[in-house]
Structures are given as structure tokens and as C-alpha cells.
Amino acid sequence: MSNENLTVVADSDEANLRRRQQPAKLLQVAIDGPAGAGKSTVAKKVADLLGYLYIDTGAMYRAITWLALERKLQMSDREAISTLAAHARIELKPGDSPQQNLCILVNGKEITKEIRTPEVTRLVSAVAAIPSVRQHLVEQQRVLAEAGGVVLDGRDIGTVVLPDADLKIFLTASADVRAKRRMAELSVAGEQVDYQLLLKQIIERDQKDTNRVIAPLRMADDAILILTDNMTIDEVVSHVVKLCG
Numbered sequence: 019m020s021n022e023n024l025t026v027v028a029d030s031d032e033a034n035l036r037r038r039q040q041p042a043k044l045l046q047v048a049i050d051g052p053a054g055a056g057k058s059t060v061a062k063k064v065a066d067l068l069g070y071l072y073i074d075t076g077a078m079y080r081a082i083t084w085l086a087l088e089r090k091l092q093m094s095d096r097e098a099i100s101t102l103a104a105h106a107r108i109e110l111k112p113g114d115s116p117q118q119n120l121c122i123l124v125n126g127k128e129i130t131k132e133i134r135t136p137e138v139t140r141l142v143s144a145v146a147a148i149p150s151v152r153q154h155l156v157e158q159q160r161v162l163a164e165a166g167g168v169v170l171d172g173r174d175i176g177t178v179v180l181p182d183a184d185l186k187i188f189l190t191a192s193a194d195v196r197a198k199r200r201m202a203e204l205s206v207a208g209e210q211v212d213y214q215l216l217l218k219q220i221i222e223r224d225q226k227d228t229n230r231v232i233a234p235l236r237m238a239d240d241a242i243l244i245l246t247d248n249m250t251i252d253e254v255v256s257h258v259v260k261l262c263g
Contacts (some may be wrong), residue, residue: 021125023216027220036169040065042263043166043184044070044165044166044167044180044208045068045070045166045167045184045185045262046056046163046170046180046183046184046185046209046257047061047064047065047068047158047168047169047182047183047184047185047187047190047262048170048171048175048176048180048183048186048187048238048241049061049064049169049170049171049172049175049187049188049234049258050171050172050173050174050175050176050177050186050187050188050189050235050238050241051171051173051187051188051201052173052190052220052223052224052227053139053196053220053223053224054191054196054197054199054200054220055189055190055191055196055246056189056191056199056246056251056254057076057171057172057189058074058076058077058111058171059171059251060171060189060251060255060258061074061169061170061171062074062115062120062169062253063251063252063255064169064255064258064259064262065168065169066169067255067259068168068169068259068262069167070118070168070169071167071168071169071171072110072168072169073110073159073161073163073168073170074110074120074122074161074171075155075159075170075171075172075175075179076142076171076172076173077120077122077133078108078110078155078158078159079131079145079146079151079155080122080134080138080139080142081106081108081122081124081129081133081152082099082102082103082106082124082151083133083138083141083142083145084124084129084132084133084138085102085124085125086098086099086102086138086145087141089102093141093144093145096148096151099145099148099151100148100150100151100154103112103148103150103151103154103155104147104150104154105132106124106125107123107124107125107126108122108123108124108158109122109123109124110122111123113130117252118193127256132199134207136211136219139219139223140219143223143227143230144189144226146173146229146230147226147231147232148232149232152232152233156179159179160179160180163179163180164230166184171184171189173227173233173234173235174233174235174236176188176231176237176238176240176241177178177236177238178233181238183214185242185261185262186238186240186242187241187242187244187258187261188237188241188242188243188244188259189244189246189254190240190243190244190245190246191246191247192247193217193220193221193224194217195246195247196220197213197216198213199218200216200220201202201213201216218252242261244257244258
């Protein structure tokens with residue numbers, strides 16, 4: 019074998035070594051789906067396993083909803099709620115326990131538990147449907163996601179917030195399964211809620227999210243559908259991580 023051939027082989031090996039040593043591309047992962055599908059739980063776990071930043075977009079809308087209730091604003095007063103969103107300082111910080119791995123603060127006050135109350139859940143769709151509120155929060159979300167290495171979940175991440183995301187997932191489950199899961203979550207938190215009421219709220223929420231004029235809930239054309247009725251959280255997380263390559 020000639021020296022020339024030896025040189026070519028060495029160059030090829032060196033190039034392969036450099037490629038292996040290069041850090042993997044930091045992805046933008048978008049997880050969409052209806053209320054109660056487990057998006058937040060899955061997104062948090064995927065972000066943790068990948069070492070990515072988790073951005074809970076739904077919590078941002080819930081924070082504005084809670085703040086509007088706290089200020090005793092009428093949900094029909096869109097201008098006042100929009101002004102509230104424009105000036106609110108929303109922070110997402112890592113929690114200090116596996117049970118609470120994300121803390122939500124608005125204007126310096128932690129409201130992680132407060133934004134999960136049935137009242138906030140019932141009203142958040144109306145707040146999220148206000149165009150100017152969405153504009154304020156979407157701008158923040160895009161800035162946070164710009165460098166990659168992020169997992170976002172919501173209703174319109176793959177269609178509106180990050181239409182060019184590297185991986186788009188549409189996570190869903192039947193309304194019945196979602197109602198049972200939500201009831202179990204509330205029970206663990208010490209709240210007793212009627213199953214039929216939860217099911218009714220979830221169906222109504224689906225209708226509102228799907229039929230709203232601004233950024234309706236829909237699956238992006240290039241999203242991967244994952245139906246979780248017969249899957250555990252860990253199985254869903256493992257599947258999503260594998261899709262990230």
C-alpha cells in the first residue's frame with residue numbers, strides 16, 4: 019500500500035473522529051395536544067433526559083388567567099387582560115423536588131399550585147384566545163426557544179409558535195382516559211372532583227380549543243401522532259426520546 023493511500027485512510031479516520039466528537043444538534047421539540055393528554059408530564063421528563071430547557075407554555079397562559087382573577091377582571095375585558103399580559107413578568111424556574119420540578123412565578127410571586135385550580139382551568143381557554151395576549155406570550159416563547167435545546171408543550175407550538183421545529187409531536191388520548199387521569203391527579207392533591215363534571219369540562223375545553231379563531235388546536239402536517247390511551251408515561255417518554263435521535 020502506498021503512502022498516498024495511507025494518508026487518505028488517516029484523513030478519513032480523523033474526519034470520522036471529529037464528527038463523533040462534535041456535539042449533537044440542539045433540537046426544538048414541540049409537543050401539542052388536547053387538555054389532559056399528559057403533554058406537560060412527558061415534556062418535563064423528555065427535557066430532563068435530554069438536558070434541555072422545558073418551557074411550559076400552558077402555564078404562561080394560566081398565569082395570566084390567575085392574575086386576571088386576582089385583579090378581579092372580567093374575562094370579557096380583553097383590553098385589560100391584554101395590558102396585564104404585556105406588563106406581567108412570568109418566570110419558569112426548576113422546582114426543588116420530583117413532584118414539583120417546575121415553579122411558576124408571576125411578578126415575583128410563586129403561583130405553581132394556584133394556576134392548576136378548576137377555576138383557572140375553566141377560564142384559561144378564553145384568555146388564551148385573546149389575540150394580543152397570545153402575541154405577547156408567543157414572542158417570549160420564541161426568544162426562549164431560539165437557540166434550541168428546548169421542549170415546549172401547548173396547543174399550537176408546532177403550528178404557530180415554532181412552525182419550523184425539528185421534531186413535532188401530537189400527543190392525545192380519549193376524553194374518558196384524560197378525565198380519569200385528571201381525577202387521579204386531583205385526588206393525590208387532596209381535591210375531590212366529580213368524574214362527570216371533569217369529563218364535561220374536558221369535552222368543552224376540546225371544543226373551545228379546536229374551534230377558536232386564533233391558533234386553534236390542530237395537528238401539524240408534519241407532526242407524529244402518539245395516542246397514549248394504552249401507554250404509560252415512561253413508554254411515551256422513551257418513544258419521544260428515541261424520535262429525537
